[in-house]
Amino acid sequence: MWSVLAEAQREQHRRAEEQRRAAAAAQREQERARREAQRAAARGEREALRAYQQGRESDAARRTAELDGRVAELRGVLAAGLAGPGFSLALPERPVVPPFDPGPLGVPVPMPDQNWYLVPPPAGPQAYQPGARRQWEEQAARARARFEHDWQAAWAAEQHRQRQLADHRARYDAWAAERHRLLAGQSAQAGLLAGRLRAGEAAAVAEYFEAVVDWREDWPDGFPADGETSWDAAARRLVVRWELPPYEVVPAVGRYRYVRSDDREDEVARPAGQRRELYREVLAQSALRVLAEVFRADREGLLGSVGLNGVLVATDPATGRDAERCLLAVEVDREVFAGLALDRVAAVDCLVGALGGRLSARPEKAEPVAEVPASVEPVGPVAAPEPVAADGGGPDLFEMDxxxxxxxxxxxxxxxxxxxxxxxxxxxxxxxxxxxxxxxxxxxxxxxxxxxxxxxxxxxxxxxxxxxxxxxxxxxxxxxxxxxxxxxxxxxxxxxxxxxxxxxxxxxxxxxQGLPGRLGPAAAPAIPVQRSSPAAELTPGQNLVLPHGELRVLFRAGGAAADLTLLLLDADGRVRRDEDFVFYHQPSAERGAVTLDPAGRSATVRTGRLPDSVRRVAVSVNLDADGDGTCADLVDPAVELSSGDGRWVFRPPADPAVSAMLVAEVYRHPADGWKLRAVGQGWSDGLAGLARAHGVDVA
CATH class of the missing domain: 3.40.1350.10 (Trna Endonuclease; Chain: A, domain 1)
Incomplete structure (x- = not known):
């Protein structure tokens, strides 16, 4: 008996020991699993951190690559211009209106085939099983219902597609008709300009080459790509005034780098000398590209030489005002430029060395250089088209109910x-x-x-x-x-x-259609003058010697209300006293030497009666001071000037930022006497700004 009890105790002890060992093993396994989980978590954190840091480094590398791409684009300004097509008045030979493309709408909706829905009848022994016939008929009925449903859905989808296709075609036809109309108009305008070019019309030459320098739109971002031209027919000389890009087009950052220790992205500045030299290269390439565009577009051989003034709008340290500063200037003959291999030149060396141009040594500081002279003397009256009258008679459309x-x-x-x-x-x-x-x-x-x-x-x-x-x-x-x-x-x-x-x-x-209407007040009647020759078109900067006698000025425009204003200026370009300000409240100066008609649309300057202290007479157009109109609101504006048998027309630019514009000035020349210059310079603050700029005390 005692042996049985002892064996039972030993068995109980063994079971307890096994349970203890199993519990200890389970605890050790849990501890091992916990340590493994901690190690896995640590590995995950390290991998996540590594992936995060690699992402930041990749982002820094991507942004650096974008900077490198921008620099490559700047270094390729000239090459991009040479690779592009040359300017042409002719429309391209390829179809400019693409054919109608229905796209996915051109694919009909597939209609379901009834054969796809057929259910074969039971055959063989199955045909004799109870209910087989009824089961087959039910399946065939369901298949016919599916077919009818799918066919109706496909038919509705096809009808919807056809309606969409018809609408799409109608929109295309309307767009194509309008496009053809616009292209026909462009073709007609190009034909007219080509005819005027063949006739040697000076205004047409200036208009053509201004279109040449403005037409390319593939300049890098930040480049103004805007120019003006003046033409001297006698000298076969074109002068281009081209707006240059600012210093900021060259990135100030050289590269980006990721600093792991601080978890930040750092900008590494581009060396100042490298940035300055790159900017000078960009300016030189821009100048060569403009010259190449102009000479390449001269298929008629009109140009003997081209002058280029590259200007930048920057703050003048002397006045604190924004003004144009010339950073490069060059004049080159056709034969000299034709001898250049532009695809292999170093731009700065070519501009300054081979062509003898001037390039600012510190363009980032907008240090100016001497400009190419832009004075252009017309050799005689040149035919120009008469402006379209802005006043068609009848009611003023602005004031109409x-x-x-x-x-x-x-x-x-x-x-x-x-x-x-x-x-x-x-x-x-x-x-x-x-x-x-x-x-x-x-x-x-x-x-x-x-x-x-x-x-x-x-x-x-x-x-x-x-x-x-x-x-x-x-x-x-x-x-x-x-x-x-x-x-x-x-x-x-x-x-x-x-x-x-x-x-x-x-x-x-x-x-x-024979309907009345005009824009703005009726234009003042023209001053009776001898119309022995057509008016010559003036461009900004163009000047000429005036015949002896009086100069008559007539301003015509529809749209917003505007008046003439004249200022008598001394050698410093300022009025001597308030009485030198001729406008609608003060229509005369110097005992009738300068007079303005009551309507403010015509004036007379009698140069022979002006005292020696008056060196210039500024003629300007200003919008209504009580309104918010700008020169862009004027419809077909034109300033007509006449003296003796000479007659000229200047058309002020439609600048939406300007509400007063100096359109012309009469000035004394030591050798030639009184001369006339077309200007086109404006002020955003209207008559008050014009007056202050010339020394008038404006309360």
């Missing part, structure tokens, strides 16, 4: 063959005139918006017209305004079934 203006627009398009009706003032959903083109092929619904604006129409109005056109289910939208459209509006309308009609186009359309 809005409902009457809408009725006028409706009548205009009615006479052009459309069926039109005006909408109610409230609830029109942005539609002023509804029109319908009755043509069975190209016709459809048209929505027309009429806006009597004095300032440029914002792009939002074009976007609103597009939304209204779609909401109305119209094929086309037309936006008619008394003002103009900026590049944003025209870019948005490009490729869309939208037509933009600005103020000058509206006047032309009204005249074509």
């Amino acid at each position: 809005p409902l009457e203006f809408e009725e006028l627009i409706a009548e205009l398009f009615r006479r052009r063959g459309l069926r039109t009706s005006t909408t109610a003032r409230s609830g029109d959903e942005g539609v002023d005139v509804l029109a319908e083109d009755p043509d069975p092929i190209t016709g459809g619904k048209i929505v027309i918006q009429a806006k009597r604006y004095r300032r440029t129409v914002p792009p939002s109005a074009v976007r609103d017209l597009e939304s209204t056109m779609r909401r109305q289910g119209a094929n086309r939208g037309i936006l008619v305004t008394t003002a103009g459209f900026g590049p944003g509006s025209r870019k948005h309308a490009e490729g869309q079934p939208l037509t933009l009609v600005d103020g000058p186009m509206l006047l032309e359309l009204l005249r074509e």
Whole structure:
């Protein structure tokens, strides 16, 4: 008995010992698993940190690569210009209107085949099983139902596709018709300019080469790519004034690096000397590229030489004002330039050494160099087209009642063959005139918006017209305004079934249909002068010797209200006293030597009666001081100047940032006597800014 009890105790002890060992093993396994989990977590953290740091390093390398790409682009300014196509008045031979592409809409929706849904009847022994026939009939009925459902769905999808394709085709046809119309207009304008070039018209030469220097749009970001030209027909000499890019186009950062210890991205500055030399190279390449564009476009052999002044708008340290500073200047003959291998030259050495040009030693400080002289003497009157009159007679469209203006627009398009009706003032959903083109092929619904604006129409109005056109289910939208459209509006309308009609186009359309209308007050009658020769077109900077006698000035423009203002200036370019300021409140100076008519649109300068202390007479155009108009709001502005048998026309640039502009100046020349120069310089703060710049005390 005792042996049985002892054996039971030993068995119990063994079981307890096994449980203890199993518990200890389980604890050791848990501890091992915990340590392994900690090690795995640590490895994960290290790997995550490593991946994070590698990502930051990759980002720094990517941004450095972008900097290197920018530098390569700057070093390739000249090469990019030489590789591009040359300027041509001719339209490209390839189709400029791509053929209609239906895309996915051109693929018909596949219709289901009934054979796909057939259920074979039971055969063999299965045909004799109970219920086999009924089961087959039920399956066949379900298959026929699926087929009918799928066929109806496919048919509906095909009908929807055909409607979408028809709408897509209608939009394409409308766009293509408008594109063809625009291309035809461009072709006609190019043909006219080519004819004027062949006739040797000086204004056409300047216009052509200004288009040449402005047409390329593939300059790097930050490059203004804007130029002006003047032409001396007698000397066969063209002078280009080209705006240069600022110093900031060269990146100040040389590279980016990631600092692991501080977990930050550090910018490593580009060495100042390297940045300055790269900027000088960019300026030299820009100059050579412009010269190459000009000479390459001269297919008629008009140019004997080209002068180039590269200017930068920078702060003048003497005055603290922003002004143009010439950073490079060069003049080169055709034969010399033709002997260059531009694809292999070092730009700075070529500009300064081979061509004898001047390049600022410290362009980053905008240190100027002497400009190439830009004076151009006309050899005689040159035929120029008469400006289109801005006053078509009848009511002033700016002052017309809005409902009457809408009725006028409706009548205009009615006479052009459309069926039109005006909408109610409230609830029109942005539609002023509804029109319908009755043509069975190209016709459809048209929505027309009429806006009597004095300032440029914002792009939002074009976007609103597009939304209204779609909401109305119209094929086309037309936006008619008394003002103009900026590049944003025209870019948005490009490729869309939208037509933009600005103020000058509206006047032309009204005249074509025999309808009255003008933009702004009626122009003052012209001063009776002898019209023995047509007016010569003046460009900014152009000057000429005046005949003896009086100079008559006439300003014509539609759109915003504007007046002439004249200032009598001394040798320092400032008025001697307040009485030298001739404007609508003070229409005369020096006992009638300078007079302004009461309407503010014509003036007379009697140079023989001016005292010696008056060295210059500045002629300017200023917008209404009580309004917010700018020179961009003037419709077809022109300043006509006449003296003796000479007659000249200067057309002020349409600058939206300028509300007063110095258009011309009469000045004493030691050798030639009184001369006339076309200017085109403006002030954003209007008449007050013009007056202050010439020493008038403005309260």
